[in-house]
Amino acid sequence: MLDLRPNCECCDRELPPDSSDARMCSYECTFCADCVATRLRGGVCPNCGGELVRRPVRPAAMLARHPASTKRVLKPAGCEAVAG
Template sequence: MLDLRPNCECCDCDLPPESPQAMICTFECTFCADCVTTVLGGVCPNCGGDFVRRPIRPAALLAKYPASTRRVLKAEGCGPAAAA
C-alpha cells in the first residue's frame, strides 16, 4: 500500500492525500508536479526513474488506511538526477 507521503521532497510544500499535484516514482519518492517539471525535468533525483501522478485514496478508506505523516526532505537540495 502506498505511504501517501505528506510533502514534496524538494520544496517541502504540503501534498495532502487528495492532492492531484503529488507525483511519485516506483520507490514512492514524492514530489510536487511543479518541482517535477521545472526543477527535476521529469527524472527522480533519488533513483533516476520517471514520475506518475500519485493515486488518490478514497476518503472513506483514509480512516482505516491513513496517509503517512513522516516528512521527507532532501537535505542537500534537489536538482536533476544523478546516475542511479
C-alpha cells in the same frame, strides 16, 4: 499499499492525500508537480532514476482505515543539487 507521503522532497510543499499535484516514483519518492516540471530533469526521480507519475488519490473512506503517512522526507540541499 502506497505510503502517501505528506510533502514534496524538494520544496517541502504540503501534499495532502487528495492532492492532484503529487508525483511519485515506484519507490514512493514524492514531489510536487511544480518541482517535477521546473527542477527535475525529464520527469525522472533524482533518487532512483525512475519515472515520476501522478500519485493516485486514496478515497476518503479508505483513509480512515489506512491513513496517509506523516513521515516527512526532505532533501537538505533541495533538488537543485541533483537536477544538474
